[in-house]
Structures are given as structure tokens and as C-alpha cells.
Amino acid sequence: xxxxxxxxxxxxxxxxxxxxxxxxxxxxxxxxxxxxxxxxxxxxxxxxxxxxxxxxxxxxxxxxxxxxxxxxxxxxxxxxxxxxxxxxxxxxxxxxxxxxxxxxxxxxxxxxxxxxxxxxxxxxxxxxxxxxxxxxxxxxxxxxxxxxxxxxxxxxxxx
Amino acid sequence: xxxxxxxxxxxxxxxxxxxxxxxxxxxxxxxxxxxxxxxxxxxxxxxxxxxxxxxxxxxxxxxxxxxxxxxxxxxxxxxxxxxxxxxxxxxxxxxxxxxxxxxxxxxxxxxxxxxxxxxxxxxxxxxxxxxxxxxxxxxxxxxxxxxxxxxxxxxxxxxxxxxxxxxxxxxxxxxxxxxxxxxxxxxxxxxxxxxxxxxxxxxxxxxxxxxxxxxxxxxxxxxxxxxxxxxxxxxxxxxxxxxxxxxxxxxxxxxxxxxxxxxxxxxxxxxxxxxxxxxxxxxxxxxxxxxxxxxxxxxxxxxxxxxxxxxxxxxxxxxxxxxxxxxxxxxxxxxxxxxxxxxxxxxxxxxxxxxxxxxxxxxxxxxxxxxxxxxxxxxxxxxxxxxxxxxxxxxxxxxxxxxxxxxxxxxxxxxxxxxxxxxxxxxxxxxxxxxxxxxxxxxxxxxxxxxxxxxxxxxxxxxxxxxxxxxxxxxxxxxxxxxxxxxxxxxxxxxxxxxxxxxxxxxxxxxxxxxxxxxxxxxxxxxxxxxxxxxxxxxxxxxxxxxxxxxxxxxxxxxxxxxxxxxxxxxxxxxxxxxxxxxxxxxxxxxxx
Numbered sequence: 001x002x003x004x005x006x007x008x009x010x011x012x013x014x015x016x017x018x019x020x021x022x023x024x025x026x027x028x029x030x031x032x033x034x035x036x037x038x039x040x041x042x043x044x045x046x047x048x049x050x051x052x053x054x055x056x057x058x059x060x061x062x063x064x065x066x067x068x069x070x071x072x073x074x075x076x077x078x079x080x081x082x083x084x085x086x087x088x089x090x091x092x093x094x095x096x097x098x099x100x101x102x103x104x105x106x107x108x109x110x111x112x113x114x115x116x117x118x119x120x121x122x123x124x125x126x127x128x129x130x131x132x133x134x135x136x137x138x139x140x141x142x143x144x145x146x147x148x149x150x151x152x153x154x155x156x157x158x159x
Numbered sequence: 160x161x162x163x164x165x166x167x168x169x170x171x172x173x174x175x176x177x178x179x180x181x182x183x184x185x186x187x188x189x190x191x192x193x194x195x196x197x198x199x200x201x202x203x204x205x206x207x208x209x210x211x212x213x214x215x216x217x218x219x220x221x222x223x224x225x226x227x228x229x230x231x232x233x234x235x236x237x238x239x240x241x242x243x244x245x246x247x248x249x250x251x252x253x254x255x256x257x258x259x260x261x262x263x264x265x266x267x268x269x270x271x272x273x274x275x276x277x278x279x280x281x282x283x284x285x286x287x288x289x290x291x292x293x294x295x296x297x298x299x300x301x302x303x304x305x306x307x308x309x310x311x312x313x314x315x316x317x318x319x320x321x322x323x324x325x326x327x328x329x330x331x332x333x334x335x336x337x338x339x340x341x342x343x344x345x346x347x348x349x350x351x352x353x354x355x356x357x358x359x360x361x362x363x364x365x366x367x368x369x370x371x372x373x374x375x376x377x378x379x380x381x382x383x384x385x386x387x388x389x390x391x392x393x394x395x396x397x398x399x400x401x402x403x404x405x406x407x408x409x410x411x412x413x414x415x416x417x418x419x420x421x422x423x424x425x426x427x428x429x430x431x432x433x434x435x436x437x438x439x440x441x442x443x444x445x446x447x448x449x450x451x452x453x454x455x456x457x458x459x460x461x462x463x464x465x466x467x468x469x470x471x472x473x474x475x476x477x478x479x480x481x482x483x484x485x486x487x488x489x490x491x492x493x494x495x496x497x498x499x500x501x502x503x504x505x506x507x508x509x510x511x512x513x514x515x516x517x518x519x520x521x522x523x524x525x526x527x528x529x530x531x532x533x534x535x536x537x538x539x540x541x542x543x544x545x546x547x548x549x550x551x552x553x554x555x556x557x558x559x560x561x562x563x564x565x566x567x568x569x570x571x572x573x574x575x576x577x578x579x580x581x582x583x584x585x586x587x588x589x590x591x592x593x594x595x596x597x598x599x600x601x602x603x604x605x606x607x608x609x610x611x612x613x614x615x616x617x618x619x620x621x622x623x624x625x626x627x628x629x630x631x632x633x634x635x636x637x638x639x640x641x642x643x644x645x646x647x648x649x650x651x652x653x654x655x656x657x658x659x660x661x662x663x664x665x666x667x668x669x670x671x672x673x674x675x676x677x678x679x680x681x682x683x684x685x686x687x688x689x690x691x692x693x694x695x696x697x698x699x700x701x702x703x704x705x706x707x708x709x710x711x712x713x714x715x716x717x718x719x720x721x722x723x724x725x726x727x728x729x730x731x732x733x734x735x736x737x738x739x740x741x742x743x744x745x746x747x748x749x750x751x752x
Binding site: 026027028029030031033034061064065068069070071072086087088089091092093097100101104124125126127128129130131133147148149 | 352353354355356357358361393394395431432433434435436437448449450451452453454455510512513514518519550554586588592597600601603604608610713715735737738739742743
């Protein structure tokens with residue numbers, strides 16, 4: 001995950017790598033966007049321009065796809081991204097209190113990114129590990145059976 | 160034939176080869192000759208045993224001893240100690256890795272594992288493990304002994320119905336796609352398991368990917384498809400990785416590609432990863448997403464069997480449906496039909512979640528009662544509280560109350576009771592659950608995941624959610640219940656796809672059985688289950704409180720005051736009802752009023 005201004009070269013490189021990996025075909029649009037999203041943390045406007053040019057796909061269509069899928073972001077995200085599972089099994093297992101503690105700890109509402117670019121708090125659909133709910137992920141790490149009291153300690157690992 | 164008293168199997172997997180497996184074999188041969196044992200001990204090459212990370216490795220039979228981390232310098236010692244003197248060289252012994260599946264565990268009572276039979280038993284990243292469990296035998300049988308029509312007939316006789324939720328007879332769907340005279344034809348595997356609380360497909364993809372792949376190849380043969388896609392959600396990174404390895408291995412072995420197993424049949428498939436959209440589990444949305452567009456459903460007809468992927472005939476089945484097929488071919492349709500009820504055959508996997516003692520993945524014969532599921536398989540309700548509701552069939556499913564505990568879990572009985580099978584999410588809730596809150600919860604999910612294409616679903620679910628939010632916040636008013644009922648009816652009858660049509664289910668089903676809870680929220684401003692924050696208050700009871708100050712120190716908003724060793728008090732105006740005080744109190748002095 002990256003914050004701040006990306007230089008144009010990095011953006012072009014990310015787009016180029018994705019297109020080389022999947023081929024410049026319309027049906028590869030989602031894999032290409034996913035790759036760019038993964039390497040840059042989000043899909044900047046410049047990347048969309050370049051993809052549009054190379055794939056010969058109108059920008060409007062690109063934006064409609066990029067804004068439709070939850071995992072593709074058109075806005076920059078924080079240095080660390082927290083995904084909190086908001087599905088029923090986690091909710092029943094006490095997820096609401098955990099989410100509340102989480103919101104207080106980072107002082108964000110779901111969907112927001114902190115001013116200093118440190119955190120993004122997002123909710124996610126079921127991660128399929130309901131046996132150990134409530135569940136959240138911080139960047140690539142997954143945490144299960146969390147209680148409100150553990151939030152501070154978990155977040156401290158990323159500071 | 161020559162007999163040997165000892166067999167030494169040395170792993171020649173690329174990883175072990177790189178670490179010098181061939182040198183180990185040469186050294187073994189030399190040393191055995193030197194010790195005069197070459198006629199008694201046989202050295203064989205084998206594929207990986209499971210210790211390649213610490214290779215080279217070898218297995219010695221009949222003892223079944225597994226040695227790893229060997230160098231050629233160790234060989235004289237092992238040959239002398241073990242093969243000559245008969246003493247196991249302990250310092251090289253490593254237990255054989257058993258692929259224990261902690262999530263799955265041993266079968267619980269009343270479980271029958273068909274789809275999950277290999278999960279946790281075999282190495283999912285090794286095709287040979289699958290082949291050793293009769294893997295790809297069904298494919299061989301089909302390609303050499305059966306016509307495509309024969310496969311369709313066999314599966315039709317087994318009574319297998321689509322495991323994605325709707326329960327359409329699988330063979331009928333293939334016959335429809337087969338009958339269309341338009342080529343090429345496509346096959347898609349729906350691995351976009353998005354229902355909250357459902358993770359059966361993830362387990363199969365991660366634990367036994369080849370069973371899905373083999374099922375797909377057989378279906379492709381039956382319907383005449385030349386290319387397939389596995390559409391897997393991006394929330395399952397491990398499943399994506401495992402499946403990609405499986406596809407690659409199957410290609411290397413000739414199970415995918417041109418002229419499969421020397422026959423005239425060619426088929427290849429690839430994995431497509433989603434990007435986080437629940438609606439993509441709907442088949443027309445799934446197709447749109449594979450084509451690189453927004454995953455929005457479109458009206459049917461034309462059905463995908465006629466015009467699907469890129470306008471060509473397409474058949475779409477769920478992961479579990481595919482995983483059943485090799486077993487049906489191998490064991491015969493009669494075997495499959497012997498499990499289940501008259502119209503619902505075979506087994507079904509469920510993800511048991513919520514307030515039961517044993518949560519996790521289960522596979523049971525269809526027709527089992529809800530009571531057996533909750534109390535025998537699930538071990539009963541946690542903390543010995545009472546059973547309140549089983550939410551079956553995912554977010555659009557229905558609530559099964561105590562009166563349905565003896566209901567048979569099959570397609571017909573569930574539909575008759577106002578629920579649905581769904582893909583297999585089963586959330587059990589105890590008697591401390593607020594049903595209005597649950598309805599609001601599911602509506603929040605549905606609202607969030609509504610793709611936005613048609614108005615009844617996009618706007619209607621938003622209105623439903625607004626009203627439910629209001630009720631939970633204590634500002635519900637007279638007429639809300641009637642508005643909810645009206646909206647539900649409209650959304651159900653006018654939405655474009657199954658997701659929209661099923662969207663009112665959580666509200667309708669909770670209203671049907673728990674209308675009194677709605678009324679308590681609206682008219683008495685009271686949450687009977689003491690869940691809805693705006694309608695409850697935390698209080699400290701005088702008697703158990705010791706004035707230890709733990710609650711006051713842990714309160715995030717400093718709502719608790721009181722001197723040490725004296726009764727503490729919570730200010731309800733400051734309190735945010737987070738419940739932390741209740742968790743940290745060692746004397747159970749904090750209660751919800």
C-alpha cells in the first residue's frame with residue numbers, strides 16, 4: 001500500500017506490467033485493474049488513462065468497472081488498511097463491540113482514511129473464516145477471535 | 160522375482176533433486192555394495208513424501224521410517240546403523256507430514272463426507288495424492304466407456320441438484336446447453352461464495368481442488384464445452400493459489416488440454432478472480448464479470464444455456480455440484496440416490512456458525528432434521544442457552560424458529576416453510592438475539608451489495624434499511640411495520656434478479672415470527688433481547704460492586720465515576736454502550752437494563 005503522490009513513471013510501470021501479464025484484451029480488464037490496484041494501493045487517474053489507451057476501452061467503461069468492485073479503489077488508501085468483517089456470524093459473535101472499539105482507536109468511520117495517511121478503515125464481506133469470528137485483516141494479516149480489548153495491541157504492531 | 164527385505168524410497172521431486180537426491184542414491188548404492196547388502200536392500204525413486212523443504216528425504220519400508228535433511232556423508236552411517244545393524248538412525252527421523260485439517264476435524268456424529276472426503280487427508284498441492292484416492296478415475300471411465308448422453312443420464316438418475324442454492328436438476332441443465340447448436344460452448348464454475356457465514360466451497364477449493372476440476376472436465380464432456388472458467392472471489396487468496404496449482408498440474412498430466420487421455424475430447428480451463436462484489440454469484444452477473452464488465456445481472460431469458468458467455472451457450476454450476484460428480488460416476492447413481500430424501504438426494508455441506516458449541520464445516524445427508532443439526536452435529540447451543548432461530552440459506556434466506564426444529568432439511572421442506580437451501584450458510588442464534596437487529600443487519604448487507612441496476616432493489620432496500628435503523632434507534636413509529644410489509648411485497652415482485660427478489664426475506668421472515676419484538680421496539684421503546692443500544696442502559700449493581708475501579712479505568716469515554724471501594728455509577732448520557740465495562744468487571748456487577 002502506498003500513500004502520497006505517485007510519480008508518473010511508477011504508474012506507467014505498474015500498468016505496463018499488468019498488461020504484459022494478462023494481455024491487452026478487454027476481457028482481461030478486471031485482472032489488469034486488480035494488479036494495478038495491488039501494486040499502487042489504488043487505481044490513479046493516470047493509470048486509467050493509460051489502460052484506456054492501450055486496451056481501447058472508453059474511460060467511462062473503465063471507471064464504471066473500477067468503481068463497481070469493492071476491492072478496486074479509485075482513491076488513495078492509508079498506509080495500513082484494516083478490513084473488518086461485517087457479516088452475520090462475526091456480528092453474532094460480538095463483532096459490533098469490536099468494530100466500535102476499532103473506530104474509536106483509529107478515530108475513523110468505516111470507509112474513511114485518516115488525515116495523516118496512516119490508516120484506512122474498511123468493512124469487508126465474509127472472509128470465510130467464520131469459525132473464529134469476529135475477524136479482521138490488517139494489510140495481509142488476518143486476526144480472529146478478537147475482543148474489543150485486543151484492538152490497541154493489534155494496531156500497535158503496525159505503528 | 161527378486162525379494163528384498165528392505166525398500167528405500169528416495170524422493171526425486173525437483174526440490175529434492177536440487178538438494179542432491181541423485182547423489183544420495185548413488186552414495187546409497189555404493190555403500191550397499193560395500194557392505195554386501197545390495198541384494199537385500201532395494202533403492203527406488205519416488206515422488207515427494209512431504210519433507211522436501213528439508214530434503215533430500217527418503218522413506219524406509221517395512222519400518223515406515225522417514226529420514227530428511229540428508230547429505231552424502233550421512234549415508235555410510237545410515238547404511239551401517241539401519242540396514243546392517245537394524246537400528247533406526249534417530250537423528251534423521253522426521254514424522255511424515257499429515258495434512259491435518261484443524262478447521263474440519265474428525266467427522267462429527269451423523270456426518271457423511273462425500274464432497275469433503277479428501278479434505279485434510281491429501282496434499283491439495285499434489286495431484287498424485289488425489290490420484291492415489293481414485294482421482295481422475297471417473298474421468299477415465301467416462302471418456303472410455305460412456306457417451307456424453309450417457310453421463311447426463313447417469314447424473315440424472317442420481318438425482319443430483321444444483322448445490323448453489325436453487326436446486327435445479329444438474330443433468331437437465333447440461334442437456335439444455337448440449338441441445339443448443341451453437342459453438343463454442345462454455346462451462347463456468349461458480350466459486351464466488353459470498354454468503355456471509357458460508358465457507359464450504361472455500362474448504363473444497365483449498366482442500367481438494369482436483370475433485371472440482373475433475374467434475375468440471377466430466378461436465379464439459381457431457382455438455383460439449385471446450386473452455387471453462389472458475390470464477391473465484393478475491394477474498395479467498397489461498398483457494399485461488401491452490402486452484403491455480405491444480406489446473407497447472409492437471410494440464411501437465413494431460414487431464415486438461417487437447418485430446419484428454421488420448422480421446423477426441425479437448426477442454427481447458429482457467430481461473431478468474433473476482434474483485435469483491437456479492438452479486439457476481441448470480442450467474443448472469445458472473446458472466447458479465449468474466450467478460451470484464453460491471454457484474455450486473457441481466458434479465459432472463461435468454462438463459463445462459465442458450466446465450467451466455469460472449470453470447471455462446473454456457474453452463475454454470477457450483478463448486479459443490481462439481482465435486483459430487485466424480486463420486487457419482489465411480490460409485491454409481493444408485494449409491495448417490497440412496498442418501499437423502501425422495502426429491503433431494505445426496506449430502507450437503509453446511510457452514511455451521513453462530514451460537515452453537517461446535518462451529519465449522521459439516522457434511523450431512525439431506526433430510527436430516529434441524530434439531531439433529533443443532534444438537535447432534537453442532538453439540539447444542541453455547542453456554543447452554545436456549546435455541547431461538549436458525550438462519551438458513553444466506554442473507555436472503557429465512558429464519559427457522561423452534562417450531563421448525565423437526566423440519567427436514569431438504570429443498571422442498573425448506574421452501575414450504577418459507578426458507579431456502581441456499582448455498583449452505585447456517586447461522587444459529589440463541590435466545591439473546593434481537594431479531595429486529597438481525598433483520599437490520601442482513602438488510603445492511605443486502606443494501607450494500609445491491610448492484611444498483613434496478614430501482615426496486617437499489618432504492619427499496621435502502622428504504623427498508625432506513626426504517627429498520629429507525630426502529631433499532633428507538634425512533635420507530637406507528638405505521639412502520641405496515642410500510643415494511645408493503646415495501647417487501649413490491650421489491651419481491653418487481654426486482655430483476657434473484658438477489659433483489661430475495662432481498663425482503665430477512666424482514667418478512669422475522670416479521671412473521673417475531674412481530675412482537677418489532678412492536679416492543681416501536682411502541683414500548685424496549686429491546687426485549689437487550690441488544691439495541693439506544694434502547695438499553697448499562698447499570699452497576701450495588702451488591703456485587705467492590706469499587707475496584709477496573710470499569711472506570713477501562714471506560715473509553717469516562718462515563719463511570721466513583722471512589723475506590725465504593726459503588727461506581729455509569730452516566731447514561733455519556734455512556735456509548737460499548738460493553739467494555741461489562742467485559743472487564745470481575746464481579747459481574749454490570750447489568751443491562
